[in-house]
Amino acid sequence: MRLQVYCWNIQTNSEKSIQKGKATIAQAMRRPRDSLDYHGFDPKSPWVLAILENKSGGAEVGQMLRDAIGSQSLDLKPLEGRWSQVVELGGSSSTRENIVLIGGGGCTLVSATAFEGWRDSFSTRQTDAYHATIEAARNNMENRRYPSRQATKKYGDRVAIADRQKPKLAEDCRNPAIVTVRVSGVQDFRLGFLHAPGPGEKSHPGVNEPETLAGLYAETVMATLNDENLDALLGDFNLYGTGPEMPHMTWFSRDLGPTTCKKDSGEGVKEGGKFDRVYARPDMCLGEPRKVANFGAGLTDHIGVGVLLGRQGEKRKERDSTGADGNVLKRSRTGYQTDETTLTADADPIRVSVPTDATSSGASSSSSFMSDD
Structure with missing residues (x-):
């Protein structure tokens, strides 16, 4: 069983801004897979999209996007959005935001809450x-x-x-969200989403490392999420460098490059940061990291990032083949290489190749609707 998971920072979005930009977002989400550098949405498979940086009107934003992506007015295959939910993340008066979740394609929402387990440590x-x-x-x-x-x-x-030099405390920052989605009524996927403080904010001068507040936030959040049994963690981490690690996950989207772009044109910024990231369990990642193209139109200066998750043992013939000597070959981003692992007769020969340098190591209210830096 598979689940497509995407996260997209739509800057300071509200009911008003999404009303103007919903057609652009729908166009990006419904674009055919072969027209993108890294797969688009597959309308036949379950999917979840998390919209970051919602400032107001989250319920309306969720409903408008469900209607837009399911519309027959575009010359693209519609995506059936079956449910949406708003998760309040907290924060100060200037940082307070929501995450708007939208899902469909045969998955159902089990739970979605803000995670507060990181706050004391931070x-x-x-x-x-x-x-x-x-x-x-x-x-x-x-x-x-x-x-x-x-x-x-x-x-x-x-x-x-x-x-x-008063320190910024946890109440000045947004909580991450933990979301559980069920596919085909039997398989649960545990997902995390976050929006870190801005890349220019510094941690307190007495904190030697990390120097940025986003780095301290990510380090603390990821350390406390280790016990939450997540399959993937996505979000806007606002980090230029490598950042912290999680022992059971890899930085799966590392090779996507910078994820910031020019707001008016959607053109990528070469010197931009790899702010938007996907961390996921290596044995759950199917295929390559995904992205949602940005068509500009003044909507946001981020691209969306995503991953196709699935349990080991699923047939993934489109990514694997067998060499002339009978060895199982596994596909990496640079080509195929021989898997030197000895396979038994009943072993699953399907593996996901991850570059060696890419290995990385409370609740609040929400509302559901069914069918800033």
Whole structure:
């Protein structure tokens, strides 16, 4: 059993903005698979789409997109959106957002909640760094009992300066969401979605690593999600570098390149960050990482990212073949290579090849409708 999972950051979206852009989003989602660099939606298979950065009108956004992608007005195969749900992620007055979930193709929603298990660890690290910085400043000033005028002008009261650097705590950030989707009434998939703080925000100066708030957020969230038995974690991580790891998942979308683009044209930004990511269990990933093309129109400066999930043992003949010597060949992004693993007669010879350098290691309210950086 398979499930297509996608995540797309549609900037500061609301009922008004989606009303203007719904045809563009539907066009991107319904585009034929062979017209994209990395597969589009397959209308015959179950699918889930998470829309990030919803600021208001989430219920209306979900319904409008369900109607748009299921419309017969476009010269494209319709996608049947059977359900939608809004998950409130919390945050401060400036960072508060929702995730809008839409699904169809034979899957049903079991649960969708905001995950708060990361909050204590995140706030503790920021608060400890804050107090350590004040203590260091106090010690520095005591050692400068009779500072020169130049030093006084340059440094001022370091304790007061450190005290003004109040840390951003968990309540200033958005919670991730944990979603369970059931396929064919029997198979459950556990999914995580997140939207990290902006890439320019710094963690407290007392935190040596990671330097960005997004890095600290991702590191803390991913560490606490290890016990949630997720099959995949998708979202806007706002990270330029490699980022943290999860022991049972790989950074599956690593080779997609930068995921930011020009808002008006949809043209990719070569120096952009690999902000939008898919982490997933290697044995659950079928085929290549996927993306949803951005057609511009001022809608968003992100592309959507996705993965096709499935249990081991499924037949995946389109990705595997057998060499002349009888060895099982497995497809990688650079071609086919021999699998040196010894196979027994009853072993499953189908494997997903992942590049060696790509290995990575609470609830809130929501509403359901059925059929910022």
